[in-house]
Amino acid sequence: MTDRQPSIVFRLDPRSGIAPYRQLVDQVRNAVEMGRLRGGDQLPSVREVVTQVTINPNTVHRAYRELENLGLAEGRLGLGTFITENPDVHATEAGNVELTRQLQIWVKRARAAGIVDDDMLELLRRILNHDERVLS
Amino acid sequence: MTMPVIETNSLTKRFGRKWGLRDCSLSIPAGKVAALVGPNGAGKSTLLRMATGLSRPTSGEIYVLGEEPIGNSASFLSRIGYLDQERPLYRGFRVDEMFRFGEGTNPTWNMTTAHAYVDQLGISLRDRVNNLSGGQQAQVALTMCLAKQPELLILDEPAAALDPVAREDLLRLLMREVAERGTSVVLSTHALGDVGSICDYLVIMSHSTIVLADDLEFVVESHRFLGAPSPNVPELPEGVTVIDTRTSSRDVTYLVRMTLPLSDETWEITQPTLDEVIMAYLRLARDSASTSSRHETPSTRGEHS
Numbered sequence: 183m184t185d186r187q188p189s190i191v192f193r194l195d196p197r198s199g200i201a202p203y204r205q206l207v208d209q210v211r212n213a214v215e216m217g218r219l220r221g222g223d224q225l226p227s228v229r230e231v232v233t234q235v236t237i238n239p240n241t242v243h244r245a246y247r248e249l250e251n252l253g254l255a256e257g258r259l260g261l262g263t264f265i266t267e268n269p270d271v272h273a274t275e276a277g278n279v280e281l282t283r284q285l286q287i288w289v290k291r292a293r294a295a296g297i298v299d300d301d302m303l304e305l306l307r308r309i310l311n312h313d314e315r316v317l318s
Numbered sequence: 319m320t321m322p323v324i325e326t327n328s329l330t331k332r333f334g335r336k337w338g339l340r341d342c343s344l345s346i347p348a349g350k351v352a353a354l355v356g357p358n359g360a361g362k363s364t365l366l367r368m369a370t371g372l373s374r375p376t377s378g379e380i381y382v383l384g385e386e387p388i389g390n391s392a393s394f395l396s397r398i399g400y401l402d403q404e405r406p407l408y409r410g411f412r413v414d415e416m417f418r419f420g421e422g423t424n425p426t427w428n429m430t431t432a433h434a435y436v437d438q439l440g441i442s443l444r445d446r447v448n449n450l451s452g453g454q455q456a457q458v459a460l461t462m463c464l465a466k467q468p469e470l471l472i473l474d475e476p477a478a479a480l481d482p483v484a485r486e487d488l489l490r491l492l493m494r495e496v497a498e499r500g501t502s503v504v505l506s507t508h509a510l511g512d513v514g515s516i517c518d519y520l521v522i523m524s525h526s527t528i529v530l531a532d533d534l535e536f537v538v539e540s541h542r543f544l545g546a547p548s549p550n551v552p553e554l555p556e557g558v559t560v561i562d563t564r565t566s567s568r569d570v571t572y573l574v575r576m577t578l579p580l581s582d583e584t585w586e587i588t589q590p591t592l593d594e595v596i597m598a599y600l601r602l603a604r605d606s607a608s609t610s611s612r613h614e615t616p617s618t619r620g621e622h623s
Contacts, residue, residue, distance in 0.1 A: 196511040199591035201538070232493040236486055238351050239497035240518050311588050 188226040189219060194235045202237055206245035207252075214254055214269050221267035225255060320348045321384045323470045323502045324369055329378035331364050337526040338364040341378070344531055346504060346519060351496060353513045354506040355596060356523035357603065362506040363402070365523070366474050369504070370400045383470055396426050399463030402474035405455055406462075407447045413458055414443035417465070424466045432465035439487060453484025460488060464495050471495075473505040477512070485509075489516055514592045522596065524603030534592070541595045545571040545586040552584040562598035573598040 190213055192206055200208075213219040226234065228242045246263045249255035254269050292302055322345045331338035339361045346352045354362045367373040368380055371387030371394070380387060385394050407416060413436060421427040436443065439457050447455060456476070463471060476492070477485040493516060495501050507513065513520060513534075520537050522530040530537070541561070546552055548570045554560070557578035564571045573590060580587060590598075 194515060196515050199593070201535075201592075202515050229494065229497045232497045233490060236489045236493060236512075236515055238516050238518050239493060240349075240351075241515075307588075308586070311586075 188230055188234070189223045190226065192226075192231060192235050192237075194237060203241045203245040203248065206231075206237075206242065207248050210245075210249055210265075211252070211254060214265060219265050221265055221269060223265045224261075225249075225263045225265070227262055322346055322381075323348050323350070323352075323383060324504060325381045326365075327379040329365075329368065329380050330376050331361075331368065331373065332376045337361075339368075339375075340526040342526075342528050344521065344528055346502075346521070346531075348502050349500060350519040351493075351503040351517045352505070352519035352521060353517035354504065354521045354523060355508075355510070355513060355600075357600060360523040360603075361526040362523055363474050364526075366400075366402075366472050366504070366506060369472055370398060371395075372400075392425070396424060396466065397469045399466050399468035399471045400474075401459055401463050401472075401476055403478060405459035407455060407459055409448045410446070412444055412446050413441060413450075416447065416458065416462065417443070420462050420465055426467050428465050428467050431467070432461055435461045435464065435491060439491070451484070453480050453487070456480055456484065456488055457491065460491060464491070464501075467499070469502065471501055471503045471505075473503065475506050475508070477507070477509065492516070510593050510596055513596065520596075522599045524600065529599055529603060537595055538589065538592055540577075541573060541575050541590055541598075542580060543571055543588045543590055543594075544574055544580075545569055545588070546584065555580055555585070561595075561602055 190210065192209055194202055194205055196202075198205070210219065210225065225246065228239050228246075231237065231242045232239055246255060246257070249263070250257060253266060255263050256266050257263050289302065297305075324344065324346045326342050326344045329339055329342040329344075342361070342365065354365070356362055364373065368375055369382050369387060371389070374388050383394075383397050385391075385397075387394065408419070411419070417429065417432050420432070421429055433443070436458065439454070439461075441450065441454055441458065445454075447458065450458065460473075460476065463473075471492070473492075477488050480488060489512065492503065496503060505517075518534045520530065520532060520534050521528060532540070544554070544558070547568060548565065551570050554572070554574070555576075555578075558572075558574040558576050558580075560572045560574050562573040573594070
């Protein structure tokens with residue numbers, strides 16, 4: 183083990199109800215989107231992660247596999263897992279800009295109609311659950 | 319896939335007229351960190367003690383790493399590490415004396431590992447067991463287990479009665495071992511928060527039987543809340559088993575296990591958290607005990623695919 187600082191320090195909230203592997207994926211994606219992680223940065227090894235947070239090593243493997251599937255990271259044989267060069271956040275960002283704009287318009291209309299924030303969240307949750315039902 | 323670490327067929331244990339375990343069939347795959355969850359007296363410790371050969375089945379079979387634990391050859395015992403809450407430490411010994419005892423009694427002992435682990439935990443080899451905190455004693459006891467380099471660790475409530483920092487240190491030590499050596503672990507716990515973060519296989523026990531045994535990722539995937547306004551509750555979709563029911567004056571919510579994908583438009587479907595699923599099974603166990611002692615609890619073997 184080297185004394186070099188890890189590129190990212192994970193956190194885990196066991197009470198969030200969000201699966202631990204999903205929490206790791208989200209934290210990496212967020213760090214890439216915010217520019218804290220860049221192409222070529224090495225993610226901490228599974229051994230390093232289990233000394234950072236109390237987590238099952240298989241869960242870390244699973245999160246890294248998911249990041250590879252998302253095109254955000256790549257495994258290099260015998261070296262570790264790295265953020266891909268030019269990770270594809272711009273493509274998603276461009277898509278996000280339009281979606282964000284539409285959502286802002288929607289929120290404005292919902293407020294005008296007297297819907298409070300909690301109700302909006304509940305509505306979104308319901309729609310998400312409904313979608314999942316359609317897909318599964 | 320390699321051989322399961324623990325496999326039982328109709329495993330049964332009676333203590334006089336009381337059931338310790340009743341017709342338990344289970345197969346825990348290798349390479350997992352499996353959690354045994356259930357109320358006190360559910361049979362968790364009975365199962366773990368039989369897995370180590372400390373207790374003999376009344377009937378049925380148990381194989382651990384492919385061997386029958388009873389008969390207890392030295393080679394079998396060197397393949398497993400067992401720890402319960404009675405930490406097997408000699409109070410008057412210093413840590414290095416405990417380690418030399420471990421080295422003398424275990425052919426596969428790795429002294430370098432033992433020293434590295436306690437060093438990392440800030441425990442001195444010169445410390446006397448008596449003078450260590452409860453958390454440190456647990457860490458030394460676990461280190462003794464790990465230094466044997468077992469293929470399977472069997473831990474009966476390893477972190478119970480430890481303060482939050484000590485339990486975190488202990489569980490990280492365990493996860494590091496899993497990451498580095500791929501050791502399989504079967505542990506019992508009451509701390510549901512630990513199940514989601516450190517385990518990847520779940521066994522729920524109650525009243526001497528196994529009510530659920532599955533990969534953790536399938537546990538949430540195979541359960542849903544189904545809600546509908548009452549009365550005029552629609553018929554339940556095909557292939558679901560009701561685990562828990564909550565009713566208000568306006569609606570009914572079931573927690574169900576599904577064996578088929580749901581494509582039902584009449585129910586409001588939401589995904590439960592892992593804690594909600596575990597709690598529903600534990601409540602089911604409690605309620606079925608209070609209504610009828612012979613009430614059948616559902617068994618899940620092989621229902622998902």
